[in-house]
Amino acid sequence: VLLRRLADRGARLLLVLHGPAPVLTGELLPAGRAAQWLARLTDRADRLSGTERTVRDLFRRLEPRVTGLPGPPARHGDRAQLWTAQLAAELERTRAQEAPREPPQEDPPPPGSGTAAFLQMLSYAEQSVLGALLRAEDVEQRLRAALDRMLDLRGLLAAEQARLADHRRAEDTVAAGQYRRAQQLLTEGPSSLDDVERAVTAFVATVHARLDDDHGPDTGKAVGEAAGKAIGQAAGQAIGQAAGQAAGQAAGQAAGKAPREAAGGDAAAAAATGEERTP
Numbered sequence: 001v002l003l004r005r006l007a008d009r010g011a012r013l014l015l016v017l018h019g020p021a022p023v024l025t026g027e028l029l030p031a032g033r034a035a036q037w038l039a040r041l042t043d044r045a046d047r048l049s050g051t052e053r054t055v056r057d058l059f060r061r062l063e064p065r066v067t068g069l070p071g072p073p074a075r076h077g078d079r080a081q082l083w084t085a086q087l088a089a090e091l092e093r094t095r096a097q098e099a100p101r102e103p104p105q106e107d108p109p110p111p112g113s114g115t116a117a118f119l120q121m122l123s124y125a126e127q128s129v130l131g132a133l134l135r136a137e138d139v140e141q142r143l144r145a146a147l148d149r150m151l152d153l154r155g156l157l158a159a160e161q162a163r164l165a166d167h168r169r170a171e172d173t174v175a176a177g178q179y180r181r182a183q184q185l186l187t188e189g190p191s192s193l194d195d196v197e198r199a200v201t202a203f204v205a206t207v208h209a210r211l212d213d214d215h216g217p218d219t220g221k222a223v224g225e226a227a228g229k230a231i232g233q234a235a236g237q238a239i240g241q242a243a244g245q246a247a248g249q250a251a252g253q254a255a256g257k258a259p260r261e262a263a264g265g266d267a268a269a270a271a272a273t274g275e276e277r278t279p
């Protein structure tokens with residue numbers, strides 16, 4: 001029950017035989033399993049050889065620029081590939097040795113003895129190759145991380161310098177000095193990536209201070225033009241409203257004054273002619 005529960009959860013059972021047991025090994029080993037293990041070892045040996053080449057290429061690329069890098073591990077790939085070739089020949093010999101023959105031999109080897117000896121050699125080779133592969137892959141990951149970090153810092157430095165130049169502030173004394181310092185660490189190394197990052201960070205902070213906080217000359221000009229336009233529009237609207245109000249008041253006063261003047265004129269004419277108007 002316990003083994004079934006473990007199997008349902010994806011667990012694997014490792015069977016270890018202490019001491020020589022060729023007959024038992026031959027009985028427990030499924031047909032073709034030795035060839036499958038050899039194929040897996042061959043694949044790992046090829047991966048090891050390729051990973052070691054990649055590590056050497058990365059190290060040669062980074063060594064002139066960056067300090068504190070992990071060194072390439074000892075080269076095991078060529079030896080591992082030689083082992084796989086030897087083991088492939090040994091597997092064929094073992095199969096031929098254990099194949100039934102006619103007439104039967106007087107003293108045939110115990111069943112599975114050749115396979116058991118082959119598996120011991122295969123196990124030793126696999127442990128050695130797997131350990132070397134894991135070490136090489138670890139170094140490759142660390143070197144790739146260092147390369148990515150260096151390229152990111154270089155790209156950030158170039159982007160901020162271009163941004164500064166677009167705003168015509170490339171000649172800023174402080175920013176120019178910080179840029180030269182960061183560029184020197186990146187190109188004239190080897191330098192620590194921590195030192196490079198500090199230099200690039202200082203330059204980026206200066207660029208932001210010049211452009212984002214102080215509003216560079218182009219930004220200030222644009223802000224001034226926008227403000228002047230808004231002020232002009234507001235003044236025009238105010239003048240128009242005042243003129244409209246004045247015209248309205250003048251028209252109202254003139255309209256009220258005209259009836260009064262007309263009534264006064266009629267009264268004067270009546271007095272001159274001696275006529276009396278009745279309402």
